[in-house]
Amino acid sequence: DTGVSQDPRHKITKRGQNVTFRCDPISEHNRLYWYRQTLGQGPEFLTYFQNEAQLEKSRLLSDRFSAERPKGSFSTLEIQRTEQGDSAMYLCASSLRAGTSTSGNTEAFFGQGTRLTVV
Amino acid sequence: EDKVVQSPLSLVVHEGDTVTLNCSYEVTNFRSLLWYKQEKKAPTFLFMLTSSGIEKKSGRLSSILDKKELSSILNITATQTGDSAIYLCAVGLNAGGTSYGKLTFGQGTILTVHP
Numbered sequence: 001d002t003g004v005s006q007d008p009r010h011k012i013t014k015r016g017q018n019v020t021f022r023c024d025p026i027s028e029h030n031r032l033y034w035y036r037q038t039l040g041q042g043p044e045f046l047t048y049f050q051n052e053a054q055l056e057k058s059r060l061l062s063d064r065f066s067a068e069r070p071k072g073s074f075s076t077l078e079i080q081r082t083e084q085g086d087s088a089m090y091l092c093a094s095s096l097r098a099g100t101s102t103s104g105n106t107e108a109f110f111g112q113g114t115r116l117t118v119v
Numbered sequence: 120e121d122k123v124v125q126s127p128l129s130l131v132v133h134e135g136d137t138v139t140l141n142c143s144y145e146v147t148n149f150r151s152l153l154w155y156k157q158e159k160k161a162p163t164f165l166f167m168l169t170s171s172g173i174e175k176k177s178g179r180l181s182s183i184l185d186k187k188e189l190s191s192i193l194n195i196t197a198t199q200t201g202d203s204a205i206y207l208c209a210v211g212l213n214a215g216g217t218s219y220g221k222l223t224f225g226q227g228t229i230l231t232v233h234p
Contacts, residue, residue: 042207044224
């Protein structure tokens with residue numbers, strides 16, 4: 001499978017615990033994004049990387065959240081001291097930066113998501 | 120603040136019906152509008168629109184962008200039960216003359232197709 005891969009698919013954790021999610025993008029994609037989706041809403045942007053550089057973080061991303069993409073390939077999203085309000089689907093997506101695609105296509109492709117439940 | 124609004128929020132039809140889903144946006148530095156289909160898992164890409172008035176088609180699905188009206192529609196003809204899903208509209212922005220990857224999503228339209 002050459003799509004975007006996320007691990008784990010489901011995570012149940014107790015309030016106050018730390019959790020870490022992993023995303024493996026499509027191999028030639030230089031951009032990687034994290035989104036959060038709650039029931040009945042569209043995905044909300046959290047942060048994105050171009051190669052290993054984190055170029056933007058949303059105001060939604062409190063200081064309990066941190067994301068890394070150390071070698072410009074896979075990325076991790078860590079949530080410290082989880083709260084019940086963190087329960088959501090965490091989606092990762094990847095794309096090519098415009099100008100790097102011979103086909104001109106820069107659309108983002110999504111992984112299956114990690115569903116987090118904080119109890 | 121950038122905003123994307125979809126309507127209707129939900130729609131129930133019978134197989135064979137034709138549906139039209141709407142998306143309107145208020146953003147700075149518009150680059151592209153994308154449609155995704157989301158079943159129980161990840162959103163799957165349908166269309167990316169950058170030019171006004173040019174229809175994109177894929178089978179029974181088609182979409183068109185109207186930059187003057189800041190809107191897009193997604194049409195599905197001869198609907199099937201497999202079309203039941205959440206349809207998401209998203210807008211991508213320009214920044215500094217290059218594509219800016221962040222997408223701003225609408226809340227989605229829940230389509231239910233009954234046999």
